[in-house]
Amino acid sequence: MTRPASKRTQEIGFTLVEVLAVVLLLGIMTAIVFGTVNGIIRSRNSLNSGRANDETARNVLGTISKDMESMAKVPLDTSSDSKEQNNALSSKRAYLEGKSDILDETDADSIAFVSASGQTVIQGRLTNYGYMQVSYYLKKETNRDKAGGSANTYLLLRQEAPASIADDDARKARTVTSVLANNVVRLNFRYLKDDDWLENWSQKEQGQLPSAVEIYLEVGDSDTGRAHYKTAVAIPLGVRQ
Numbered sequence: 001m002t003r004p005a006s007k008r009t010q011e012i013g014f015t016l017v018e019v020l021a022v023v024l025l026l027g028i029m030t031a032i033v034f035g036t037v038n039g040i041i042r043s044r045n046s047l048n049s050g051r052a053n054d055e056t057a058r059n060v061l062g063t064i065s066k067d068m069e070s071m072a073k074v075p076l077d078t079s080s081d082s083k084e085q086n087n088a089l090s091s092k093r094a095y096l097e098g099k100s101d102i103l104d105e106t107d108a109d110s111i112a113f114v115s116a117s118g119q120t121v122i123q124g125r126l127t128n129y130g131y132m133q134v135s136y137y138l139k140k141e142t143n144r145d146k147a148g149g150s151a152n153t154y155l156l157l158r159q160e161a162p163a164s165i166a167d168d169d170a171r172k173a174r175t176v177t178s179v180l181a182n183n184v185v186r187l188n189f190r191y192l193k194d195d196d197w198l199e200n201w202s203q204k205e206q207g208q209l210p211s212a213v214e215i216y217l218e219v220g221d222s223d224t225g226r227a228h229y230k231t232a233v234a235i236p237l238g239v240r241q
Helices: 016-069 080-090 168-173
Strands: 096-099 110-115 132-144 150-162 176-193 196-198 212-221 225-234
Touching (some): 016 110, 132 176
Antiparallel strands (some): 096 110, 110 132, 150 176
16 A cells, blocks of 8 residues: 655745745855956956056156266357357257146156257158257146046157257257157156255256256056156266266
């Protein structure tokens, strides 16, 4: 004689509570996995961004330092036939003129000086050589971040022109402007005289070169973060004065 199957053994499937528990557990596991993967991606992006900022800073500070270490005073030709040319050149070159400035509430200093490190290729054929008038300055560039807001970064430009050419057309033909970086947030120069760091420098007012120039650079953006860099460059001619 067989016994009838109990009511419990006849039930097939899961209860609603069991289904909800499984769904909740899967949701928790998915959230944990997603958070872990997202954290890894963010860490990788932050690391890559940090490396990119470091590379930008090395290039910028290295280029500026090289030009500054070759800072020079252009010797003038004292012959009577060259006086007019020397006067014309004097109005177009600055041994060292540093200006503290503000662009959209951030430091955007500029600097111009004569350097002996000009080697820029022009139109793939010619190169600038000898004494060059070198300038560094920021130009505004506005980027949009993912949230739809704006993050102000700036182009850092380097411009060079022959310091020994007085003719405007010839000088313009050999003037070269290049972009050193496109994500600069702040640029600041300070000038050492005796034991004091000055925010501005005018060769005409000081009558000499500083013994050193401090460069402060901030690069990056709101998405990948910002990094700060600072160095000081000794000016050989300034030290020997």
